[in-house]
Amino acid sequence: MISQFILPTNVQLRADSIHSEPGILYIDTSVCQTCSICPVCNKKSSKIHSRYSRTLLDLPISGHLSKVQLKARKYFCDNPECPRKVFTERFDCEIKPYYRRMIRSNDLLTRMALELGGNTGAAISRYAGVPVSPSTILRVVKRLDIQPKKLTSGVIGVDDWAFKKGKTYGTVIVDLAKKEVVDLLPDRESATLSEWLKQHPEIKTVSRDRYGPYALGIKTGAPDASQVADRFHLLMNLGDATKRIFQSKGKELREAFTLYNQHNQPKNQPAKAIETESAVQNMLQITEDTLTTANISIDKLHKFEKVKDLYSKGNSIRQIAKTVKLTRTTVRKYTMMEQLVKRQAHTTTNLDAFIDFLMQEENRVKTYRELHKTIVEMGFNGKYTQFCNKMNELKNTQPALRPKSTGPILVKTWSPTRLSLMLYMEPCELKRADDKDFLKLLFEKYPQMKKMEKLVKGFKNLFKTKKDGTLKTWIEEVFESDCGLNNFAKNLLKDYDAVNNAVITNISNGQVEGQVNRIKTIKRKMYGKAGFQLLRKMVLAKSA
Template sequence: MPLEGITVRHGRQTTRLADLHYYIAHTLGGSAGARMTVRLCCPISADTLVRRLLSRVQNTTKGTALTRVVGVDDWAWRRGHHYGTIVVDLEKNDVIDLLPDRDADTLARWLQVHPGIEIIARDRAGTYADGCRRGAPSALQVTDRWHLLKNLSDAFVSILDRFTTTVRTLTRQMNVSTVVSKISETIRAHPEEAQAVVRSASGERRDILFKEALALKTAGHSIQAIATTIGVERKTVRRWFQRGHAPPWKRTVPSRSILVPYTAHLEKRWSEGCRNSRQLWRELLEQGFAGQYGTVWKWVATRQGCSAKLVPSAHVVAPRGRRLARLLLAEDPLSAGQEGLLVPALLEAEPHLAVTLCWLRKMQTLLCKRGDTCTGGDLKALLEEGKTTLLSRLIPALERDAAAIEASLVTPWTTSPVEGQISRLKMIKRTMFGRAGFELLRARVLQPA
């Protein structure tokens, strides 16, 4: 006669020991669980652990009749080849079931077997929308707002490729520096005045930067944002504001060069076509020159217009793709530095892009709201307005999913807990080194019986 609650008929272990083996198998799997049972002084083989785990998997879905809100999403059994579906109880944050594929028919059959589900949170995949509609027609479908924002962002990035030529042209215009051109021309014409021109041009450049900084300060920007925009240190900008002007160079008169007595000879040899700095240096040595070769080399380099003391312009690389999209969608483009100056020029050159960007920001504002401040009328008006933008091809799909989008604006349900359970599923799958089948993976992902 069996002992109730202690053992079962023909059992060779107590119920308590069988439960311990089951929980070890559920947590660690077969091989790792077998090693743990040795340390716990209740050894058992890995195959037996797996059998005991699979024998109880049918009892893990008894509580689904009480489930009211679920979230569904796909998970990759093999990325790019084979996917499954995970169903999560959003109220308890527990995995209810795993499905072997992500077909609409499979999800519809599962929902028909589990009636009583009132709310289904999902992404914007048409397969899940169709499966939910057929399997639970009375349930409220809620699309995930993060996935919707991502779809809008991807669509916006795809249309930015049309404006690559305009972006490159505007960036090239931004990189043109009149100060550098003036210095280069003066150096080629009068190399002996190169240092003075550099300093005077640098002073002019600082005056221009100070005026820009003053204008940005008047507009209400912080010192850090101003410094990033004009390319000057934050402490320097603060010192300029304290003094009320950009300070001049402390050293205004250049020192006399050792080459001055030999300038006539160098100019003569240069006009004759001699460009060899070492040859010129040897000739100067014969005339009593006491300087080093580097002094003559610097003169030749300056004469050729490649002096290392030129004031460099702020070179901006033309942004593309997501980098350009982030720049356009930023709340304060000036915080991006020199690239931020590209935004107003681009929107002025491309009015259609400006309209699309304005509409996209309205959609982002709407989707980031919560509670009763959002209404279906706001969404319908925005979708109607979107038909005149460059993202008009996305509007029909959004209109078909309008009911689920409206539900996401007034309900707190999202697929974020589902994403967390998918991360846990991936961890469990990888600990089995790809040798486990679907049934064993499902038994370990579901909550213990």
């Protein structure tokens, strides 16, 4: 009576009795079938060769571990043509050869593995009454047979995801209509993507970021498919371009800052032109030194160009590394960079400009927090910890107090990053009055920068109006205005069709970015145990 509740009705076993040991229930069963099918020739046989016992982990009963015990049999194969002479008993369901678990408890573990990953899955499996180790959990996933998804639409998005950040990357392919991952590729080389695309001729449109190898891979793998450059990356590239322009205009900015600070000094602090000038100089000096690209050695620049050149011709990272005599890591880094910039030094703050002020007698009794707050209001651009480190260092080396000075000069500056963001923002989004005032001053003094602002806003608008041909006009305007965006425009021309598609369609890679984040979460759940194949299975099984 009870046995039918304990075992699935379709299994060819009959529960005879139950006995227990502490924490474990054993269900002793006997096999109902009188014959079995040979796995090689599929012929039935009822000639028993021998018996052996099997113990299989089943789902728990009332919180106790439960194990099914059976005396399984080995059969002779009667078929004289079959190469197999003896085989182990086969069952229709629930019991598979070599398995140490019933299929239903294995299914439970698979679900746990997919939801929770290795370590957490193993921990929960203990409470769920099917205790296994983390490696078993991962093995369960490995055994899953998962086929890549069928595509519903011809529109996919590709992007890279970091297997190990800065070192190894893979490619994720997302069905943009169904919003799910179609497949994962083990690297982000153009050849791999191209191979994959060749096997999927139904693909009509591919959205991608501006990473060169993808463009090449799509061109060779699916020459008829239209490419769409990702909108977000395009806007980001424009931001980088304007930032670089500001970085190269140190002299002009310095003059504008001085002018601004002379006109906008607080009333109680009569401005002295020379002092303001030198304070501005101080503030800019440090940032400028670290940002120029001028002092990168010719040799390094040459190698950078060479790497770019070889890579665009389709050479592999390994080959390039050998030819140029650089490590593969560096080569890979170069292929991803648009321009070679000097590495930023660790101390890029303008803290030095405030040292006199900080060391004044009345400031020595104040807490670090208070002082930090004050100098941030005065224009300090570093972090609190950087400030603390400097203060500790000063206390050790300069125990003597500095003479009381006339007070700090309040100097307001804007970083190239901030400025390029301000160009992008609509006037109503600029909340701070000083931002607006400074832009007004900057544009009056340098009409070229006003032109640049107009172009940045114009580029942003291309994506709103969505008209064919507007991109071409915009690029022409850039060349006419000659305000420093020529290189950016030239790059757009090189990739014109893809960029134009981004302008006139609604396709974007936003969905792909979301999936990349999902991959990241899954990867972390596996605690570094995930090889590519395993991770791929987890991602594909979970997007089902």
